[in-house]
Amino acid sequence: MATVRDTTYELLRALGMTTVFGNPGSTEQPFLQDFPADFRYVHALHEASAVAMADGYAQATGRPAHVNLHTAPGTGNGMGNLVTAWHNRTPLIVTAGQQSRTMLLMEPRLAARHPTQLPQPYVKWSHEPVRAQDVPAAVMRAYATAAQPPAGPVFLSLPLDDWEQPADPPPQVRTVATRFAPDPRRLREFAALLAASRNPVLVLGAAVDRAAGWPVAVAVAERLAAPVWSAPAPERAAFPEQHPHYRGVLPFAMAPLAEQLRGHDVVLVVGAPVFRYYPYVPGEHLPDGARLLHVTDDPDEAARAPVGDSLLGDAGLTLAALLDLLPAADRPAPSPRGDPEPPEAGDPPSADALFAALADCWPTEGVLVQESPSNLAALRRRLPVTRPASYFTMASGGLGYGLPAAVGIALAERDTGRDRPVVAVIGDGSFHYSVQALWTAAQLRLPLAVVVPANRQYAILKAFAELKSTPGVPGLELPGLDVTAIAHGYGCAARTVGSLDELPEALERALRADRPTVLPVPVSGEVPRIL
Ligand SMILES: Cc1ncc(C[n+]2csc(CCOP(=O)(O)OP(=O)(O)O)c2C)c(N)n1
Numbered sequence: 454m455a456t457v458r459d460t461t462y463e464l465l466r467a468l469g470m471t472t473v474f475g476n477p478g479s480t481e482q483p484f485l486q487d488f489p490a491d492f493r494y495v496h497a498l499h500e501a502s503a504v505a506m507a508d509g510y511a512q513a514t515g516r517p518a519h520v521n522l523h524t525a526p527g528t529g530n531g532m533g534n535l536v537t538a539w540h541n542r543t544p545l546i547v548t549a550g551q552q553s554r555t556m557l558l559m560e561p562r563l564a565a566r567h568p569t570q571l572p573q574p575y576v577k578w579s580h581e582p583v584r585a586q587d588v589p590a591a592v593m594r595a596y597a598t599a600a601q602p603p604a605g606p607v608f609l610s611l612p613l614d615d616w617e618q619p620a621d622p623p624p625q626v627r628t629v630a631t632r633f634a635p636d637p638r639r640l641r642e643f644a645a646l647l648a649a650s651r652n653p654v655l656v657l658g659a660a661v662d663r664a665a666g667w668p669v670a671v672a673v674a675e676r677l678a679a680p681v682w683s684a685p686a687p688e689r690a691a692f693p694e695q696h697p698h699y700r701g702v703l704p705f706a707m708a709p710l711a712e713q714l715r716g717h718d719v720v721l722v723v724g725a726p727v728f729r730y731y732p733y734v735p736g737e738h739l740p741d742g743a744r745l746l747h748v749t750d751d752p753d754e755a756a757r758a759p760v761g762d763s764l765l766g767d768a769g770l771t772l773a774a775l776l777d778l779l780p781a782a783d784r785p786a787p788s789p790r791g792d793p794e795p796p797e798a799g800d801p802p803s804a805d806a807l808f809a810a811l812a813d814c815w816p817t818e819g820v821l822v823q824e825s826p827s828n829l830a831a832l833r834r835r836l837p838v839t840r841p842a843s844y845f846t847m848a849s850g851g852l853g854y855g856l857p858a859a860v861g862i863a864l865a866e867r868d869t870g871r872d873r874p875v876v877a878v879i880g881d882g883s884f885h886y887s888v889q890a891l892w893t894a895a896q897l898r899l900p901l902a903v904v905v906p907a908n909r910q911y912a913i914l915k916a917f918a919e920l921k922s923t924p925g926v927p928g929l930e931l932p933g934l935d936v937t938a939i940a941h942g943y944g945c946a947a948r949t950v951g952s953l954d955e956l957p958e959a960l961e962r963a964l965r966a967d968r969p970t971v972l973p974v975p976v977s978g979e980v981p982r983i984l
Contacts, residue, residue, distance in 0.1 A: 458616040460589045460623045467626040470519045474507040476500050478523030480550025483616040498889035500531035502857035508543045509861025517544035517599050524550050525565035533851045538606045539575040540848035541688050544599035545606040553614040568610035579608040585615035590624040597629045603751035635766030643746050644778035650719035653677050657691035658684035658725020664769030667841045673772050674698045678782040684725030688848035694837035697789035708736025715740040723748040724768035727758035793834050801975045802953050804828035804906045808835035814957035818873040824855025824883040827912035827981050853886025855879050860890045863899040874964040881907040894969040895944030902963035905936055905973040916983040940971035947971040
């Protein structure tokens, strides 16, 4: 007779979810026992890494991923990156073991108290099945919930004595749509406002990339002869950044953001929140005379926008439908922005000079994963993202995502046969939050290159302290860290890049290697302004 375990594995197989990211414990062992040969367990040494690796893998494959965590403590360890997966809108099925139902009343060691509350509010659905026999159908429901828009993580708490129970007949393997089209009448209203606009502007967010919407975004921008901004602090790039219409990333504060949009009468925001602010710099949300139109697949994101009119719909489908309704604008196309000045020389070099050197040796198909807080503006200016699905970072602001996410992305590149080179740029502070991911990358023999701009400080927090006039904050210096030794300890190759002349060869070698390579690059301690 089939057990709950047999039926669940059969379902996971049918859903194409034969990879399990996780870190095992006693409460997960009855699920993991006799692990089927056609499944793969991606072993993370810490749950934060397990969650972010699964997130990167899900984003790069375009399919939900499964993470298995160890009851309450493992879920707690994974929580920071669960927050990120929620903001990233990554479809993840997070399962966690639970103590035996037979003992739960007494709360034995490793019982999760109120397990469904623990990951809230950063999951779309959180559930512990009422009967063991409900586990497979709960996994099916979890899949359907995670994948449907707005996509995101879901959580199942699974008692360890459920797996050997006799199963009910297997649940039906269902499919769900992952995109929906906009209301045609409201779409026509948006198109009419855009057609009548004197000077429209597009603000595009990560959902355009998730919807494979670059070509249609370019077509709409060209049809409208409109400049294009990236929405503030984007987790993915939405538009070819070498395109003459592209202007850059909008600042993440009210007053300067509105200032950048001055002169525009219609602002079309697609696939991003309105707006993802960070420092509080009071001001209007929009310049005088501007009207905002907001396209999102998330009713909550639409509801919390402080200004503008909204239209629910998938970013790509909505842009395509708009294109059909828009006449060609009778105005000159925006002129291209100039190239940045060459960086200033220095010893050690500035992060800006490092990124200029990186841009010069950037592999054509390269995928950039980024967690370099204070130097982000320099990185994005020096290294324009020119291809879809090739820039990833966290939407949340929580550190410890980039390094493990890069491991998941590199694994997906290999699994899908795309084999694009993956380069992570991770600050020497950010490096340590999920550093154990290096071991998984080494075990998987992934040719991941990790460039670490080493400024030996939390520079962005110094910039924030400057902006907010909060002097004397402790804990902003990072002396005595040996990134190379740490990388070696986890089984990676490592080489300090002492001069930028060495970078092209070091990067090339890293991307050809049969294991990950960490490349710390000492950079100056200059603290860039936050805005
Ligand atoms: C989980 C988490 N802990 C703490 C912070 C606060 N924080 C934001 S940026 C930062 C420093 C990052 O340092 P580094 O990676 O060296 O980049 P730099 O600012 O020096 O460019 C810290 C500690 C955070 N965002 N997330």
